[in-house]
Amino acid sequence: MSAILECKSLTKMYSNVTALKDINLTLGRGRIVGLLGPNGSGKTTLIKLINGLLVPNSGTITINGHQPGIESKKIVSYLPERTYLPDWMRVDDTIDFFSDFYQDFDKKKAYEMLERLHLNSKAKLKSLSKGTKEKVQLILVMSREADLYCLDEPIGGVDPAARDYILNTIITNYNENATVIISTHLIADIEKVLDEVIFIKDGLLNMHASVDDIRSKEGKSIDSLFREVFRC
Amino acid sequence: MLSKLIKHEFRATFRLLIPLFILLFILSIVDRIVLSLDIFHGVLEIIPILITFAFVISIATVIIATFILMIMRFYKNLTSDEGYLMFTLPVHTRQLIHSKFLVFFTWTIACILAVIAALLIALARPESISELWNSFKQVLKGLNNAMEGYGTLFIVETIVLILVNIIYQILAIYTSIAIGQLFNGHRLIASFGAYICIYLAMQVIMTIFIFTVSLVFKNDISNPKIIAQLLFPFITLFNLVMICVYYFTTNYIFTKRLNLE
Amino acid sequence: MEWDLDSDRPVYIQLIEQIQAGIISGYFKPGDKLPSVRDLAADATVNPNTMQKALSELERTGLIYTNRTSGRFITSDETLIKKLKAESTKDIILEFLDKMKQLGFEPSESLELTKDIVKKMYK
Numbered sequence: 001m002s003a004i005l006e007c008k009s010l011t012k013m014y015s016n017v018t019a020l021k022d023i024n025l026t027l028g029r030g031r032i033v034g035l036l037g038p039n040g041s042g043k044t045t046l047i048k049l050i051n052g053l054l055v056p057n058s059g060t061i062t063i064n065g066h067q068p069g070i071e072s073k074k075i076v077s078y079l080p081e082r083t084y085l086p087d088w089m090r091v092d093d094t095i096d097f098f099s100d101f102y103q104d105f106d107k108k109k110a111y112e113m114l115e116r117l118h119l120n121s122k123a124k125l126k127s128l129s130k131g132t133k134e135k136v137q138l139i140l141v142m143s144r145e146a147d148l149y150c151l152d153e154p155i156g157g158v159d160p161a162a163r164d165y166i167l168n169t170i171i172t173n174y175n176e177n178a179t180v181i182i183s184t185h186l187i188a189d190i191e192k193v194l195d196e197v198i199f200i201k202d203g204l205l206n207m208h209a210s211v212d213d214i215r216s217k218e219g220k221s222i223d224s225l226f227r228e229v230f231r232c
Numbered sequence: 233m234l235s236k237l238i239k240h241e242f243r244a245t246f247r248l249l250i251p252l253f254i255l256l257f258i259l260s261i262v263d264r265i266v267l268s269l270d271i272f273h274g275v276l277e278i279i280p281i282l283i284t285f286a287f288v289i290s291i292a293t294v295i296i297a298t299f300i301l302m303i304m305r306f307y308k309n310l311t312s313d314e315g316y317l318m319f320t321l322p323v324h325t326r327q328l329i330h331s332k333f334l335v336f337f338t339w340t341i342a343c344i345l346a347v348i349a350a351l352l353i354a355l356a357r358p359e360s361i362s363e364l365w366n367s368f369k370q371v372l373k374g375l376n377n378a379m380e381g382y383g384t385l386f387i388v389e390t391i392v393l394i395l396v397n398i399i400y401q402i403l404a405i406y407t408s409i410a411i412g413q414l415f416n417g418h419r420l421i422a423s424f425g426a427y428i429c430i431y432l433a434m435q436v437i438m439t440i441f442i443f444t445v446s447l448v449f450k451n452d453i454s455n456p457k458i459i460a461q462l463l464f465p466f467i468t469l470f471n472l473v474m475i476c477v478y479y480f481t482t483n484y485i486f487t488k489r490l491n492l493e
Numbered sequence: 494m495e496w497d498l499d500s501d502r503p504v505y506i507q508l509i510e511q512i513q514a515g516i517i518s519g520y521f522k523p524g525d526k527l528p529s530v531r532d533l534a535a536d537a538t539v540n541p542n543t544m545q546k547a548l549s550e551l552e553r554t555g556l557i558y559t560n561r562t563s564g565r566f567i568t569s570d571e572t573l574i575k576k577l578k579a580e581s582t583k584d585i586i587l588e589f590l591d592k593m594k595q596l597g598f599e600p601s602e603s604l605e606l607t608k609d610i611v612k613k614m615y616k
Contacts, residue, residue, distance in 0.1 A: 032540050051320050055488050073322040084316040086244065086309070100236050101321050164538070171535045192504055192539045212503040212543070221500030
């Protein structure tokens, strides 16, 4: 099967700041990829470009051969860093919503995951804590049978137990046709789960390699390498 | 997909507006009851006055609230965090605009009809319908006299212009919000600023237009034929042109210049 | 199963080691059916591809075999397991002797010290 993501000379500028410069990147299927870099490095810009929330200034980006648009949105499941669900909805309203708009949404799976977390499907989002809302969002995103999952800081603001649950969900949802991109700062926690890592520094692609290669060649963890590469 | 967006849009706005409509109808019924009972004398007369006052306030509230809630709905759903949800749905950006516009327009019409209904409930008597119809016929006759037969056309054109103007207002606001989100900070203020600029620009254009027209037509400006056959259609056409400008601008901004925080 | 994974060595190598340890210790008995790759990976909190790589390697050495319809199993070949145990034991002892050498003890001294401690602590 073809690569799920291809960026060719991808460039994005804001006013006079270059957020991403000349990015050339190819991601295969069935990989769990870490998108790593400090704040402002261009990670979020890349994720927004993948999801069609930004338009490139030059270069191309294709998802399974499609330019960002309706066809790509059908196969990309996006978990942003923020709470993007309307507050007035109940949990089951959000499931109906996703089910309505996404053909690949598995309602049964979503309800099962809710059960396992002892979340009340009739609860109003307004009444839930931030951590619980994030879990609901994760459930919605992972209940889709997408080809590309984009998770932006999925384990950022949650407690260690929730982190384990999230990583567990990502692993058990794995299928060899789909790729998961995880953008995060918390590298040590997710290293073991990653196949490949991408380092983005100052808008440039600094490195794209497999985790095993890095550990054998450099003899250190990705976390240590990151600290070296991005030393302040 | 458009029907799904519309369905969702109604679900989201229904819970905001229906309570207002219900309140309006309750007050209209209460007002009617209170006005038809002749038991409030002396100091108690203040009661029917207060109730009627509340009723009138509720009418104003429903109209203003419908308008404001629909604007806030557009702003919140597309430019705040919810935008991350809406703009990653597998739909065309223009469908987002279409669905919101259709629902805004529907609620506006519903609001107008609700107010009319509420007034009838509160104040109508059996003779009211025929009374209103007779007054209407008289107005029409008088208008036709004053306007050399163009009275009916004038009324039709006025209604069309009002409807077109509602569409115009909605889209002008959408465009202002779209422009406002281009900025990185103070987006709400930027939206207001954009609206004010658009408003002033239109005022300037209208002033120039009226000035030119009065120069060209001099005395003829009060000629009903000119008004009905030229002026009103022209203004309506201008509104329609601006509607297109606003629509394409809004769509362009949300497609190519989306700037979610 | 308790998975103890370092962060500076390739994960799949450590998975191989730990599964082997599990076979030796009897946690995985000969002929046992293994959980699916995904379940094992989730248990160890590692990437399924990495777990797959480790299992493939173990398959290559014969410690695991795949029955296409019923899944993956630990080998029932007791000889092979014994051999694995012997090799692991040898590795541990060599590592111990090496560490003792770093402390300044020759292997013969290490042997005497070991006998002493076993006598005293493991009566």
